[in-house]
Amino acid sequence: MKVTKKDMENVAVLSRLDIPADKEAQYTQQLNDVLEYFDNLSAVNTDDIKPLAHVLPISNVFREDVVKESLDRDLALSNAPLKEDGYFKVPKVLED
Amino acid sequence: MKLFEQPAHVLHDMLVNKEITSLELTEAVLARIDEVEGDVKAYLTITRDEAIAQAKAVDEKIAKGETISFLEGIPGAIKDNICTKGVKTTCASKILQNFVAPYDATVMTKLKAQNPVIIGKANMDEFAMGGSTENSAFQKTGNPWNTECVPGGSSGGSAAAVAAGTAVWALGSDTGGSIRQPASFCGVVGMKPTYGRVSRYGLVAYASSLDQIGPITKDVTDCAHILNIISGRDEMDSTSVNEEVPDFTKALVEDVKGLKVGIPKEYFVKGMDPDVEKTVREAIDKLKELGAEILEISLPNTDYAISTYYLISPAEAATNLARYDGVSYGERAEDAADLVEMMTKTRTQYLGEEVKRRIMIGNYALSAGYYDAYYLKALKVRRLIKEDFDKAFEQVDVIVCPTAPTPAYKIGEKISNPLEMYLQDACTVPLNLAGLPGISVPCGYSSDNMPIGLQIIGKALDEETILRVAYTYEQSQSFHNDRAQLGGN
Numbered sequence: 406m407k408v409t410k411k412d413m414e415n416v417a418v419l420s421r422l423d424i425p426a427d428k429e430a431q432y433t434q435q436l437n438d439v440l441e442y443f444d445n446l447s448a449v450n451t452d453d454i455k456p457l458a459h460v461l462p463i464s465n466v467f468r469e470d471v472v473k474e475s476l477d478r479d480l481a482l483s484n485a486p487l488k489e490d491g492y493f494k495v496p497k498v499l500e501d
Numbered sequence: 502m503k504l505f506e507q508p509a510h511v512l513h514d515m516l517v518n519k520e521i522t523s524l525e526l527t528e529a530v531l532a533r534i535d536e537v538e539g540d541v542k543a544y545l546t547i548t549r550d551e552a553i554a555q556a557k558a559v560d561e562k563i564a565k566g567e568t569i570s571f572l573e574g575i576p577g578a579i580k581d582n583i584c585t586k587g588v589k590t591t592c593a594s595k596i597l598q599n600f601v602a603p604y605d606a607t608v609m610t611k612l613k614a615q616n617p618v619i620i621g622k623a624n625m626d627e628f629a630m631g632g633s634t635e636n637s638a639f640q641k642t643g644n645p646w647n648t649e650c651v652p653g654g655s656s657g658g659s660a661a662a663v664a665a666g667t668a669v670w671a672l673g674s675d676t677g678g679s680i681r682q683p684a685s686f687c688g689v690v691g692m693k694p695t696y697g698r699v700s701r702y703g704l705v706a707y708a709s710s711l712d713q714i715g716p717i718t719k720d721v722t723d724c725a726h727i728l729n730i731i732s733g734r735d736e737m738d739s740t741s742v743n744e745e746v747p748d749f750t751k752a753l754v755e756d757v758k759g760l761k762v763g764i765p766k767e768y769f770v771k772g773m774d775p776d777v778e779k780t781v782r783e784a785i786d787k788l789k790e791l792g793a794e795i796l797e798i799s800l801p802n803t804d805y806a807i808s809t810y811y812l813i814s815p816a817e818a819a820t821n822l823a824r825y826d827g828v829s830y831g832e833r834a835e836d837a838a839d840l841v842e843m844m845t846k847t848r849t850q851y852l853g854e855e856v857k858r859r860i861m862i863g864n865y866a867l868s869a870g871y872y873d874a875y876y877l878k879a880l881k882v883r884r885l886i887k888e889d890f891d892k893a894f895e896q897v898d899v900i901v902c903p904t905a906p907t908p909a910y911k912i913g914e915k916i917s918n919p920l921e922m923y924l925q926d927a928c929t930v931p932l933n934l935a936g937l938p939g940i941s942v943p944c945g946y947s948s949d950n951m952p953i954g955l956q957i958i959g960k961a962l963d964e965e966t967i968l969r970v971a972y973t974y975e976q977s978q979s980f981h982n983d984r985a986q987l988g989g990n
Contacts, residue, residue: 438920440862457880458880460696483603
């Protein structure tokens, strides 16, 4: 297996996902199968090939920095799972 | 043909000539929903009252003798990853099951300026990840040609609605084939425009360098009209291209004489269904008979497209979907001790299996130690794939191949094997990687009477030539007049 238990744990932390114990073997196997397939890329010679992140020949797109109407605060908060006094509310982050 | 079976351009003329009212048409489509939606399950939300109100408003306008625009009063469906102000936009995910979009996507603003009737929001694979719409967290959509089969995906609800007559037209989105493949499976027309042709503002992001919105319609004429409406530079999407938008309906001419059509040999290999190969070859013969010059070409890096796509799109998805953290919108899991646990529990509880799988593939490919071997390698191969097309288009005007290696398969047949599902995308993902436009048009049927699609690929920003080839081919056949046998028809 290419993907170790440790890899899987690491990727779960990076993804902010819990992998249930009864799914761990299945997820590891599936990730492994896919990655083994991806290894066909190692046959391609990419020396001196520049990566292509984006197909369009544009880089920075500038516009004037002008004040425009923006989303109303109540509307912006309308889908929040928890809010208070016009703010999003989350579990405590800082210690007392 | 019944009203709900007609394409938009026919219905538009009927409205203009006062042969029908928009209310009659809308009620016919809603009655069709009552008749077949229980089997097709194309919709996640149906905005019945709003649809009736929109239709009545258009009829008043027509009664006053005002002119109406192309889509005015004509019912359509919107894929549920396109933000519709005041209407639920769920991406077929439990994490957004109660999300009501606070603003309209740019395509919705453009559409609404035309006063169409919006019937509702169409089912899809969760966050557009999948090729069968089986990854929807809410329901499995049936293919109108055989409801035991998948409609394709991820825009399966949009394609099924158009094929079933529960929408006249629809919008979908295409990241690796998600418009073209369901169009192929459902016997309708679907186009992925050039990357940047249509604004992505308000399209819930999956893989931002690949995503593009496009039309799903009953024929090529409707496709050109809707492309006219949704195209154009948008300052809210800095990747939308600042190029003049031609009138795409001018490309609807029956003439392919002297056009050079490339047939990529790498697209006709292992794993292709013999019915698909046969019908696509017949379509190519037809184009030749119509005067096109057929040339065999090579796109040598085709074999690497799946790996490249399934590294780049999950990497972008892992980043884009980090926003589902239970803070500003979407669901939040209860009883978490701290912020990180709240986020982890929320994502674990509300995201589906395929979405989790792609987030994990993406984070793996981006993580320290694997970044160069996977993500960076994929970006380099992406350039080679794009260069293959650049070279091919020095010789040919369009490239023609199958849209999908098989017709629609049975619900449940492939879903347990992720890799096998990914391999189904071999003919569609290269275009997204290269940013090119492609259209799928019906070109025949399998021995089980399931539709098969012909894919026509164009140069960047040359939707006109693929529309011309698609239109010429369509008019030489009668597939666009065929309708799925479903319910009472």
